[in-house]
Amino acid sequence: MLIPPPPSTPYHRLARTAAHRWWRPVVGTLFIAVAGVVVTMSVFLAVALAAAVAGRPEADGVPSFGELTDLAVAFLSIAVLLPVVLLAARWIQQRPAGTVSSVAGRLRWRWLMVCLPVAFVAILLFLGGGLGLTAATGGEAGLGADLAGWGPFAGSMLVLALVVPGQAAAEEYLTRGWLVQAFGAWFRSPWLPIAVQALVFAALHGWGTAWGFADLLLFGLVAGWLTVRTGGLEAAIALHVMNNLVSSVLAAAYGELGMDQTAADMPWQMAVADLPVLFGYxxxxxxxxxxRAIAAVTPAVPIEVPRQPVPELRQIGQELDAARRPEISR
Incomplete structure (x- = not known):
């Protein structure tokens, strides 16, 4: 039996239902870790086996369909964590899976559509300011000198449109969703859950430059704070999707999608440019x-007062009038 959170519950406390026990967040986190590894390895092995059967050449000792396919598989191996997180909320915490999305018990699509264009503009400002500052200070932009061409670019765009939103959303459901609510079930204040998930988010991207780690940490803090303040993952998902999609499109335009660098390897110029953009967003x-009066807590349950149907009320009134009226004999 699924137990919803009580009325007026903030986002980070949505796992604190009547079914909550101290061990449920721990078991749920272990489930996500183990199931995530199993599903991820299954995806990699299935693609590698298909490449071997097709007689494809090896890349780093593993049969491969090419750099673009390898990138798509890497994104998909992260995207599969999204249903795993939802299953952990439903099976282990015994609450509606939609409570990971927002206080409304679902993903608020209209609000997400409002956040997406704002995020798009923010990422354009971030990339434009970062690349401009890099060029002005004599740094390396990390992009090739020549464009990739329309054919390769169109193929890359198709793959990116299919896999990037799921990958970015899965990271949000894992960090700003599951981790914030797992720690929120133990702590009333949202600040420790926000700080923990931001640290985990930055660590999961690897250890690159100090600037890159600091920027990922700040991204996690801002996204976590917005999630709690707006009562859902929509604002964080919008920013994450646009960040990954626009930066990947830029890399695809210069044929650099296969490069191994991540946000953790960010130079100081990009991190400095990202600071005002994150706060502005x-x-x-x-x-x-x-x-738009976006709810930050679960709605209060309306008190339903039983009402008599109008015909019945009219009949009762007529009977009362007849009882008061003296009988007239003829």
Whole structure:
């Protein structure tokens, strides 16, 4: 039996239902870790086996369909974590899986559509400012000198459109969703859950430059804070999807999709440019959330007062009038 959270519950406390026990977040996290590894390895092995059967050449000792396919498989291996997180909430915490999405018990698609264009503009400002600052300071932009051409670019765009949204959303459901709510079931204040998930988020991207790690940590803090303040993952998903999609499209345009660098390897110029963009995005989203009255807590259960049907009330009134009226004999 699934038990929903009580009324007026903030996002980070949605796992604190009547079914909560101290061990459920621990078991759920272990389930996600083990199931995630199993599913991820299954995806890699299935693709590698298919490549071997097709007689494809090896890349790093493993049969491969090419760099673009390998990139798609890497994104998909992360995307499969999303249903694993939802199953952990439903099976282990015995609550509706939609409570990982928002206080409404589902992903609020209209609110997500509002956040996406704001995130798009924010990422354009981030990339433009970062690349401009890099060029002005004599740094390496990390992009090739020549464009890849329309054919390879179109193929890359098709793959990116299919796999990037799922990959970015899965990371949000794992960190800003599961981890925030897992620690939120133990702690009333949202700050420790936000800090823990931001640290895990940065660590999962690997250890690159100090600037890259700091930027990922800040991204996690801002996204986690927005998630709690707006009562759902929509604002964080929008920013994450646009960040990964726009940066991947830029890399695809120069034929650099196969490079091994990640956000953890970010130079100081990009990190500096990202600082005002993240805070600006947060300010705009909070302003829009207030204007649109986006709920940050679960709705109060309305008190249903039973009502008599109108015909019945009319009949009772007629009977009362007849009882008061004296009988007239003829």
């Amino acid at each position: 947060a300010a705009v989203i909070l302003w829009l959330a207030r204007r």
